[in-house]
Amino acid sequence: MVLSVFFVTTSGTPDYKVFVTKNKNEADLWVWNGKHRYESLGKEEVWFRTKNRNESSFSVRFVKTRYNSDLVIFYTKNRYEAGWRKNHPLKNNLIIPK
DSSP states (O other), X not given: OBOEEEEOOSSSOOSEEEEEOSOGGGOSEXXXXXXXXXXXXXXXXXXXXOXXXXXXXXXXXXXXXXXXXXXXXXXXXXXXXXXXXXXXXTTTOOSOOO
């Protein structure tokens, strides 16, 4: 399955609340942003941003503190570095069945 992420901004309820950290040691998941939908095929660590919620695998809202989050991520510039860094209940469970 292709992993597409919809970013909730002002209204609506997200599937997950996500905190973005600059401290890579703090992150549960290192994420690489794909430029094409096919790059995220079967990979929870590669996020392809979609503007259409109906096409998304799940939705996220960014929160200001890690304590309000379901998931802490670190954005990496290198695809080969992306992946889970900690054992987490969402590992292999990020995609929400439609």
